[in-house]
Amino acid sequence: MNNGVNLKELAAELKLAPSTVSRALNDSWEISEATKKKVISMAEKLNYQPNPFARSLRENKSKTIAVIIPERINNFFAQVMDGIENIAQEHGYHLLVYNTHEDVDREKKIVNLLLNGRADAVVMSVSSQTSDISHLEKLYARGLPLIFFDRICTDIPTTKFITNDYESSYQGTKHLIQQGCKKVAFLMLSKELSITKERHRGYLDALLEAGLSPEPAFSLNCSMCEEQNIELIREMLWSNNRPDGILASVEKLALATYQAVKRTKLRIPQDLKVISFSNMGIAGLLEPSLTTITQPAITIGQECAKLLIKKLTKPKQNDLIDQVITIPSKITIRSSTLAE
Template sequence: MTPVNLKSLSEQLNLSIATVSRALRDSHEVSEATKVRVRALASALHYEPNAYASSLRRNISKTIGVVIPKVANHFFALAINGIEEAARQSGYHVLIYLTHDDYEREMSIVQHLKGGRVDGLLMSVASGTQDFAHLRSLKDANIPIVFFDRVCAEIETAKVTTNDYESGYQATEHLIQAGCRTIAHLLISNNLSIGQFRHQGYLDALTANDQAPDPDLVMSGVMDNEQNVALIRELLLRRPDIDGIFASVERLAISAYRVCHELQRRIPEDVKIIGFSNLEAAALLDPPLSTITQPAYDIGREAAKILLRAVEKKKAVLSTQSVVLESTLFARQSTGS
């Protein structure tokens, strides 16, 4: 069985390889008649151009990489959805890599990607990442990068985020309005920019409402869920006066629910809870969870579109192209409404 490539096509058509290639790319240097002949045979034999040969020659892979901490998280799942959609529309392929919030893995992935396997990169940095040299070096390799959600402030490029500060502020104020006097903040990891923004919103909302921020009420989560549950349990036992919880990330809100159920703390009577979450079932929880919901799909899609624009034009991505998409606060029963 002879392979079906430009060579075999050209032989059957009595044309040169060059002409067949041009015909398939609809070049104006080929007569309409030949184009018809070529296309007919190509589709009859189900010809598919070899992506790697093409990529090698054109130095373009029509592929973008997505590097995220994990996918088993509704936010990232939705974001991928948006990314894939945008990529598909522009004829791009999507390579996916999970860091599991591990710095070493993130570095090794990025290093590999510099080999030209991707034309551009979308990224949500790992919580463990402190050093950004590996990201900076992407610039040298001429691979544009766009951050989404968990951005890296130190790198000069476009970032797609939600209004983290305002959301943190709103969430906290929502708890205060609901009557909370001692509000704990469960945040992802203290070296993540979005965590810091949300935390600053929390702090500012407290002081704006004459409540003194108390570092003892701030807990930063870890990777392991069971460990988080233990930490939250300890926090609630140590500070029985806590009557409000603001969780910066879905996982911690869920864990807080578990601990409250376990400790027989009634929600919202004893403790009110609000958390960042993209959980569809949030309204079906016991009680329905008040959420700040990020436009995850749009964040992914927007980030991909910005990246693809840069890739297509072979221009660098600029910080000025950054976009902030607003989250929505859904007040439900867990905060008393």
């Protein structure tokens, strides 16, 4: 409401020109130490707060980064956000946060909102329903620094941060096989997602290497609806050719699996072993405790922010070159994959 004192008033109080005061506050070499001190102390006394919009308008930058995630109630994305915020706060950047709720239309609207330069850069993970990427291409063409993480968009030539999806999935599947599984199922959110493609490849390769033939029906394409997923999994578990192991490519599908199992007579891990990509803090408190592939979420967020801020502060030297940077996950073995 009341915006306090502005630069002109501060200058008048000091009997100086606004330009001088501005330079003094920005520690310009053109201003003597004596006046700098006077200006700064008066600014503190009057509690001067520069208007961010005037500054943004003039400098054509907002010190703001937009973050777009598909889900907020999600340990992985929440941790990434914390990582981004860590670095951003350190450098005086603000965070505009948007949740697409896994909805492409919402994603498009949000991306279009960012076309006007409200944020200096965008870091995002695409929704599971995103196949048409014209909105992202438009954003990229606009020249706005753009970084993807986790669920990346391969066709946009910029830097992406992911975990070792293929390798982790391969190792996870291998672990299931080593624990005695013969029929391993793979649970995915959407075939479009970069992570499902890579993780599915790792899953398939591990099967083939073990001489197991991948059953098409065991690659289960789930939806966004929790209850639907549970029923889908339950049906698979009730079929006469049911899997004895499950690799969930995202956390929520592991939880859906646990719920589905509760609707059967099956026991984990005796009848069904479960491993999942998950950043749950309490995987050890589930019954049975869940074997997880944990992504380095905070690090991923930090690296995204670091790179972006480097690009923003030294635009000449740094370009977001078209590359995929991989930070490995960590497998934690718990009861859900215990051999008998």
